[in-house]
Amino acid sequence: MAYKALTHPWAAEKLALLAADLAQGGPVAIYDPHGIAQTALALLPARIAVAGVYTHDSLRVGQPCGDMTLLALADLPRTPAKTVWALDFRHGVMENRLSDLLPAGGRLRTLAEVRLPGNMLSVAHDYLDGLNFATNLAFFRDTAEFSTRLVSANYWSRYGADNVRFWLRLYDQAGQVLHTWEEAVPRAGQAIILDSAEIRQRFGLPEFTGQLFIHAMGIAGHDVVKYALETRGRGDNPSLSVTHDANAWPAARYANLPAPGLGEDVVLWLQNSHALPVASGDMSLNRMGSERHIPIARALAPYETVAVHMGDIMPDLAWPEQIELRAGGHVVRPRYEITQRHRTRIAHLNVERADLRPDPGIEKLDSRFFGRGYLLPFPVPDPARYRTLVLPAPMAENLDDLPVRIDCFDAEGKGAGLHFMGRLPRDHATVCDVSELMAAEGHGELVYDFRDGGQADGWLHALIRYEDRRTGHVAETSFGAHIFNTVMTYRGEPQSYVGPPPGLSTRLFLTAAIAEPFSFCTLIYPSSASWRPCSDTSLYLHAADGTVVAQEKVTVPQSGSRAIWPHRIFGEAALLRAGEGAYVIIRDTTCRLFGYHGRMMGQDGRFSVDHMFGF
Structure with missing residues (x-):
């Protein structure tokens, strides 16, 4: 959590001042009680001369710390440095611990100088509690062609939070701060709507294509900021798309970036997540499975947003080939945007895991407990009108192949065929038209x-x-597999929203609209092994203030699916009572359902699709 504490924009400003002060004061001795020295040094905008890194852990003395060797804290009095920087956010604790160990005439500095103000903390007694750093970033744009709309709800009220607020900072494309403000979310279950057009008008801002930093404060129970991000074309622009939250942790690699198809312009939106510049060549692209890296020559200023056109940087690649981003930890989950025949669609890359290794136990999973094991469910709309193209994507650095099959089910849960795609190599370009x-x-x-x-x-x-x-019109999404609806567990599966596995219940968020583009979702009851024959699912229509306006029931057969259209299920009168900003909570205590949501314009068939989020 120290990483999020140091990279919060408010803290990053204070850290820059501290770094400049330390750099001017000569060599610095660092006391590293929590093993974060390399992280802290990497986030400093100004280099400092380090006279040594000290630890109180006798078992770590002599071990490497970057290009240095950890020293014993007991030897701190002999340091030649006149400044001791203790990497802890509690100045008083460090002062008590180190008062007799400071070198003669030495000065103690701590991370207390970069602490957020007390009114920004959800857990005052434990600064590094995850609830104090429930943050995220969003691709945010308002131009003559496009507007964006971030939607969610106050799910923290379920855990007792009664003073939820958002601290928000909007950056333009160059990374400059356009505005910083707070939004109160005082009511339990209240809808959260951040509309780019409304924000731009309220604060008198120019057009922007940048990013929005979001910090949820006064929260409880859940330290992840989840949202759906809608993009709409303005005027004659027929674009309509929806994508998921950005996942607030930067990664070394991201995958499932598609190469351009015929007539497509694929743009990777790179958004620097830090208050530090990214040097030219620090990030690169390669065809999935290839070690031939093409550096991204464009340097990025702090918080800058840059459009990288795949057709320019990798002109020899074409759909369904896939591209891997070596991001070096500089960006959170990026977006890509595809333009074809004046329509655009936005989706996100996914984190490619560095910590995973192939697990032989998955092949040997006991079918009595886990049936078909891990599965990735996805909707198949009317095949006479829509093509459903599935492109499996390697999502771990150490994975060489993907042995996969597609099982098909009709809406009532009956098997409708299967297709063995094969043992696909890491560099495959195999797509299945389901x-x-x-x-x-x-x-x-x-x-x-x-x-x-x-x-x-x-x-x-x-x-x-x-x-x-x-x-x-085209829309796309991506997601990963889980074990669904088994009472036995394996390596944290079936996942639970909150608490330990098995996760055998459902709470999903869906927007509700009284006018086009109407919101919808495809609700799927995936089952790795045999579970209950039907779901017992409740749909709760909420007004924007969180009040429940109406309730309906639906039943989804095991291995079946249902299309959920709020305006059809609840009717016009209920949606009018719910008003602008209404949403639906899909709740089931008998099974774990999975869903994909979006919007659709009936007049011209525009639609968007992405996987839903739960809490």
């Missing part, structure tokens, strides 16, 4: 199939693309 496997709408599940051998790590991902044969 609409050719099914006669009617339903859903598919991507699963492991070891008939030809292969590796599995439990982090099975795929990009799913939907093409409207009639209008040419």
